[in-house]
Structures are given as C-alpha cells and as structure tokens.
Amino acid sequence: MALSLAVKSAPHLCRSLPAVMNADDTLTSSVSMPAVRPPSLLGLTLLWHPDPSRAGQQCVVPSASGLLALQRHEPLFQSAGQAGAALEHRCIARAPLLIARRADDSVQLTLPDSAMSVAVDGNRLTERETVLTREQIGRGAVLELGGHVLLCLHWMGTPPVHNPLPGVLGVSTAAAALRTQIRQVAQTELPALLLGETGTGKDVAARAIHAASRRGGRPFVAVNMAALTESLAAADLFGAVKGAYTGAQHARAGLFSEASDGTLFLDEIGDTPAVIQPMLLRVLENGEYRPLGARQNAHSAARLIAATDQDLGARAFNQALLRRMEGYVIRLPALRERREDIGLLLYFFLRQWNEQNGLDVQLPVALVSALCREDWPGNIRQLGQVVRRLALMLAAGETPQLAALLAPVARSAVAASAPVPPPVPAATPKSARAKLNAFSEQTIVDAMESTGWQIQSAARTLGISRPSLYKLLETHPQIRRVETIPIEELRQALQQHATDLVKCASMLRTPGEALRRHLRVIGLLA
CATH class of the missing domain: 3.40.50.300 (P-loop containing nucleotide triphosphate hydrolases)
Structure with missing residues (x-):
C-alpha cells in the first residue's frame, strides 16, 4: 500500500502522517504510535535575514562530527538545487558560534568570543555554554544572532529537496512528506x-x-x-x-x-x-x-x-x-510542527501584500522573531491574516502590538459589553454553550458585516467554528434565512445593487453563500 510505504520511509513523521490501518482502527482513528528517535540530521533553516528572500535556505550539521562552526563566512545556506551563500552580514561575528550535537541528542551552544548577541526562543544567552534538549530541537528552537538574523535549529529527515509543487510551500521534512503524498495520490483514482x-x-x-x-x-x-x-x-x-x-x-x-x-x-x-x-x-x-x-x-x-x-x-x-x-488519507501537519517553515511563509505573505498594494513594507526583526516563536493555533491561515494586518498597520505608520493581533478578535469585541467567562475545557457541550452565549447580537452582526457576510470569514473573526456560527445565526433576530425572503425583495436587491452579492447580502441581512445558491436555484442568478 502506497500510504504505508510513505510511513515506513519516514518514521519520524508519524505525528503528521496517517497511521497504518489495522483490523481494529480506521485510518482516521486516534492510534497511539511508538516512540521514535529524532531523524538522523540536525539542520539550520534561515527564518529571516536582512535579505528576506533568503528565508527558507538551509544547512545541515555534519553527521560525522556533529559539530558546526557558525560565523559570518560559513557555513553555506542554500535552497535545493541552488548555489549556497554564507550569512555575510556585519552583525554576524567572524568568531564562530559552536553548535554541537551530543550523544543523547541534546545540542550544546558555545558562544563566540565576540560582542554578537545570541538569543534562543527570545531569551538572550549570558552563559558561555547552553544545552538545548532533544525536545526543544523537536519543537524548533529560534536563534537570534546579532539582532538581525533568525535561524531555526531543528531535526531534518533529509537534506534540502526540490519542491515539485510550488503551491505547497515549505522546506521542512513534514512539508516534503506532504508533497510526496500529494503526488502519490494524484496518480491514482482513489x-x-x-x-x-x-x-x-x-x-x-x-x-x-x-x-x-x-x-x-x-x-x-x-x-x-x-x-x-x-x-x-x-x-x-x-x-x-x-x-x-x-x-x-x-x-x-x-x-x-x-x-x-x-x-x-x-x-x-x-x-x-x-x-x-x-x-x-x-x-x-x-x-x-x-x-x-x-x-x-x-x-x-x-x-x-x-x-x-x-x-x-x-x-x-x-x-x-x-x-x-x-481510500487515501493524508494528515496535514500543524504549523507548530514545522516551525522552520514560518520564515518562508512570512516572506510569501508579505511579498504578496506588497505586490498587491504597490508598497515595500518591511517587518522589524524583533517582530519577526516573536512571530516565529508563536504556536499559531489557526496555523497558516492565521499567520497570513496577522502578516497582512501588520503590513497594513506599518504602512499607516502605526506601532503594532502583536499580543492584540494574536488575541481572538471576539474577545475584545465581547469585553466591551460582557465579562469573558473563565476558560474551561472546550470539549464539553456546556463550555461551547457558554462561549456562544457570550456574543451579543450586535457583535455577530458586526462580524458578518465586516467580512462581507461570508460565514467562514465571520466565524474566523469571532474565533469559533462555522457550525457554531450557524447555530448562532439560526436564532438571531436580525439575520434572515434566505428561503424566507420574498422573491420580489430579492429582485429589488439585485436591481438596486447591480447583482453585487456582497451588498445584496448586507441589505437583506443573510449569509452570502446561501444567497448565491438560492438565487441560482430560483433562476435569478446564472
């Protein structure tokens, strides 16, 4: 079976690949997996550099010695199939930062004989030697060098590999395994x-x-x-x-x-x-x-x-x-499981925003460092939203507060009208009801209005699931089910707004997706 072969070839990815089917469990069941050692390679990925286009370049700590001397002129960082380049920035010392993998898979950092500052996960190192545990490396340790360069120290399954699917971004082993699975299943009819x-x-x-x-x-x-x-x-x-x-x-x-x-x-x-x-x-x-x-x-x-x-x-x-x-199950890894990809994704979203707006907004390194250390419960989508909001604020000359941007929008919206209930386990129905009841009617309308009456975007703004938002809409006195709206009123809205469905949805107070489908069903929209 192709899927089981993929698992066998990369056992260290068991957290992001489906479990092999057995007689008692389906592929979507929660199957406990045996503990495994980290993959054989220790890698460094550029998260950020004064030349942001270098985000995603990598180097591998030599396996034979387990020792890497990191300084201004070496080692070379490269993308798969391209020539490598050293960090080559004045903030990087010529004296090396020593990175040594130890027998128990912990990693020792030895500071250089220089004034270059070195921070790990936001904490500046003051001791000559610091040991990072195997688990810290597994989570991806963010190194900040000289206040200008960010690196992720992490485990790797293979050296850098070519990306045959440019739309699926990422240099991590997890991203490479995902692309392999996509290509495998694409060749089947499953x-x-x-x-x-x-x-x-x-x-x-x-x-x-x-x-x-x-x-x-x-x-x-x-x-x-x-x-x-x-x-x-x-x-x-x-x-x-x-x-x-x-x-x-x-x-x-x-x-x-x-x-x-x-x-x-x-x-x-x-x-x-x-x-x-x-x-x-x-x-x-x-x-x-x-x-x-x-x-x-x-x-x-x-x-x-x-x-x-x-x-x-x-x-x-x-x-x-x-x-x-x-027929073929693929588990997509969470962004916190592929921290080494965050810099590349940041650069992609920032470049995209700049191109769309004809600007050249740059992110401060301290801000990028904080972004790279986040666990991103909303994953890539949340990262993209935050980057776009940061770019908008920086372009307007504002000083962004990352904590406010990362907090659920609904929390600040609700706080003005009602106290936020203390957090309780989200899995219980009582908890879900408590969270939904915290939203005022106007908060829900504002979320729908600000997102063009799109359910998915409004749910994301409120920090809840789409099914939860549907439950709120079913009993909302100001929001209408599209089937209850008279046909003549629908015709008037279409005529008044020249078939602009966002404006029609706002006027009619009904979700845009449902409106589009209903108009097609009754023949008012091609």
Missing part, C-alpha cells in the same frame, strides 16, 4: 480524505492533488458542506428538475454535474447533513446519483476529495461513507 487542524491548508492540498493528476485540465469544484442547508443540499449537490420543490422554476445542474470528469472537493465533510451522507456513499460505490425530482439516475465521473478538522470516527457520521472516503 478518493482522498485530508485531515488537519483548521488553517493547515487542506484546500491548497486538494487543489494540488487535482493539478498534479490527469484531471488537472478539467473542472475543480469546491463546496463547503457546512454551508449547505438540509432542505437544499440535495439540489445543490445533485441538481433538480423543474418543479422538484417550491421555488424550482427552472431545472438546475448540481455540483456533481458541474465537476463533470474533474474533481469535486467536499470541504468540512464532517458537517454534511445526515440525509445527504447515504447519497454520497452511493456515488462513491457506483458513480450514480439521482437529481431531485428526476425519474432516472445520472452518472458522475468526478474524483472526490474530502477534508475535515474533526474526528469522524467519534461523531455520528455515516461510517460506511467514512470507509469509502479513506
């Missing part, structure tokens, strides 16, 4: 299930699988299953004939038909309405489905990829459907 915390890039991985497959030139259609209403989910996915339900004035093709022989990406598969799950199982089993109100079955040639951040085995989820979706 359904794929992507597992990972929110913000780890499951949508990016799905698009990469599609692009690398033989279907790459065919349609890629994505749908957020959490955004489907139970009453219209079947029509959204499978289509409907004219008159199949109230308001169906025209026949409509569903998402399976739209995907044709390309790829259909079912994001948030764990939130699929229960009535739809057996229908999806049938498509996976024989490729057949029946449009709503039709007398004959239709056939789908689309390849299915699904994603979730939930434990489907522990939920009331159709287990037969889960088994079918487990």
Whole structure:
C-alpha cells in the first residue's frame, strides 16, 4: 500500500502522517504510535535575514562530527538545487558560534568570543555554554544572532529537496512528506480524505492533488458542506428538475454535474447533513446519483476529495461513507510542527501584500522573531491574516502590538459589553454553550458585516467554528434565512445593487453563500 510505504520511509513523521490501518482502527482513528528517535540530521533553516528572500535556505550539521562552526563566512545556506551563500552580514561575528550535537541528542551552544548577541526562543544567552534538549530541537528552537538574523535549529529527515509543487510551500521534512503524498495520490483514482487542524491548508492540498493528476485540465469544484442547508443540499449537490420543490422554476445542474470528469472537493465533510451522507456513499460505490425530482439516475465521473478538522470516527457520521472516503488519507501537519517553515511563509505573505498594494513594507526583526516563536493555533491561515494586518498597520505608520493581533478578535469585541467567562475545557457541550452565549447580537452582526457576510470569514473573526456560527445565526433576530425572503425583495436587491452579492447580502441581512445558491436555484442568478 502506497500510504504505508510513505510511513515506513519516514518514521519520524508519524505525528503528521496517517497511521497504518489495522483490523481494529480506521485510518482516521486516534492510534497511539511508538516512540521514535529524532531523524538522523540536525539542520539550520534561515527564518529571516536582512535579505528576506533568503528565508527558507538551509544547512545541515555534519553527521560525522556533529559539530558546526557558525560565523559570518560559513557555513553555506542554500535552497535545493541552488548555489549556497554564507550569512555575510556585519552583525554576524567572524568568531564562530559552536553548535554541537551530543550523544543523547541534546545540542550544546558555545558562544563566540565576540560582542554578537545570541538569543534562543527570545531569551538572550549570558552563559558561555547552553544545552538545548532533544525536545526543544523537536519543537524548533529560534536563534537570534546579532539582532538581525533568525535561524531555526531543528531535526531534518533529509537534506534540502526540490519542491515539485510550488503551491505547497515549505522546506521542512513534514512539508516534503506532504508533497510526496500529494503526488502519490494524484496518480491514482482513489478518493482522498485530508485531515488537519483548521488553517493547515487542506484546500491548497486538494487543489494540488487535482493539478498534479490527469484531471488537472478539467473542472475543480469546491463546496463547503457546512454551508449547505438540509432542505437544499440535495439540489445543490445533485441538481433538480423543474418543479422538484417550491421555488424550482427552472431545472438546475448540481455540483456533481458541474465537476463533470474533474474533481469535486467536499470541504468540512464532517458537517454534511445526515440525509445527504447515504447519497454520497452511493456515488462513491457506483458513480450514480439521482437529481431531485428526476425519474432516472445520472452518472458522475468526478474524483472526490474530502477534508475535515474533526474526528469522524467519534461523531455520528455515516461510517460506511467514512470507509469509502479513506481510500487515501493524508494528515496535514500543524504549523507548530514545522516551525522552520514560518520564515518562508512570512516572506510569501508579505511579498504578496506588497505586490498587491504597490508598497515595500518591511517587518522589524524583533517582530519577526516573536512571530516565529508563536504556536499559531489557526496555523497558516492565521499567520497570513496577522502578516497582512501588520503590513497594513506599518504602512499607516502605526506601532503594532502583536499580543492584540494574536488575541481572538471576539474577545475584545465581547469585553466591551460582557465579562469573558473563565476558560474551561472546550470539549464539553456546556463550555461551547457558554462561549456562544457570550456574543451579543450586535457583535455577530458586526462580524458578518465586516467580512462581507461570508460565514467562514465571520466565524474566523469571532474565533469559533462555522457550525457554531450557524447555530448562532439560526436564532438571531436580525439575520434572515434566505428561503424566507420574498422573491420580489430579492429582485429589488439585485436591481438596486447591480447583482453585487456582497451588498445584496448586507441589505437583506443573510449569509452570502446561501444567497448565491438560492438565487441560482430560483433562476435569478446564472
């Protein structure tokens, strides 16, 4: 099995790769893995440099001696397949910082005979010798040299390797293993299930699988299953004939038909309405489905990829459907498990923002250092949001406060009107209710308004999941279910705002995704 081979070839990645299936556990089950030693290589990755484009360059501590003398003119840091270059900056001393791997896999740092400051994880070293534990290296230790250069000291599985999938960024062993799995599954017709915390890039991985497959030139259609209403989910996915339900004035093709022989990406598969799950199982089993109100079955040639951040085995989820979706399972690593990638991702997001805005905003090294030390519960998505907000503030001449940017937006919004309840275990239903009840009606409206009435963005702003936001919207007196809005009112909104759906959603006080789908269903939007 290709997946088990990937695990065997990189055992140190067990935290981010799926467990091998056995008789008692599915691939999505929580299977305890045996303790393993760190990989054989100790590496240094450039997180930040006065030339920020160098972020992501790496060097490897020689295995034979386990000793590296780091100074201004050596060693060479390089990207795979490119010429290397030393740090070559006046802030780096000519006298070496000695990095020595010891027999127990701890690492000893010996300060140079110079005035160069050296900090580890934000703490300046004052002792001549400092020992970092194996676990510290496993988390990725952030070294700050001379106040200008940032490095990550970490374990590596292999020397730097070429990235064949430029859209999937990262120089870490975990990122390389992810790209290997993407390329493996892309060559098959198996359904794929992507597992990972929110913000780890499951949508990016799905698009990469599609692009690398033989279907790459065919349609890629994505749908957020959490955004489907139970009453219209079947029509959204499978289509409907004219008159199949109230308001169906025209026949409509569903998402399976739209995907044709390309790829259909079912994001948030764990939130699929229960009535739809057996229908999806049938498509996976024989490729057949029946449009709503039709007398004959239709056939789908689309390849299915699904994603979730939930434990489907522990939920009331159709287990037969889960088994079918487990044709190939990929677990995406959290950003805290690939700290050496943070600098490269920072540079990507900053360069992207600068290009879009025609500016050249630069991040202070102290700020970058703090960013690299964060654990990022919202992962890559949260990192990108924070970088864009930082760039906006710096461009306006403001002094950003990182702690305020990292705190959930909802916390400051709620604080003005109600005390924040003390933190309790998030897994309990009582805890979830307490958190949701803390939001005022106006806070929820403000979150929807500020994000263009997009559920996903508003939930992220409030610091809650999309299903939780849906629960809030169901009982909100100011926010309307799109099915309850008269057709004439919909027509007036479209005419008044020239089919600008963001403005229409704001005027009608209804989520934008649901509005778009409903307008298509009733024939008011092509």
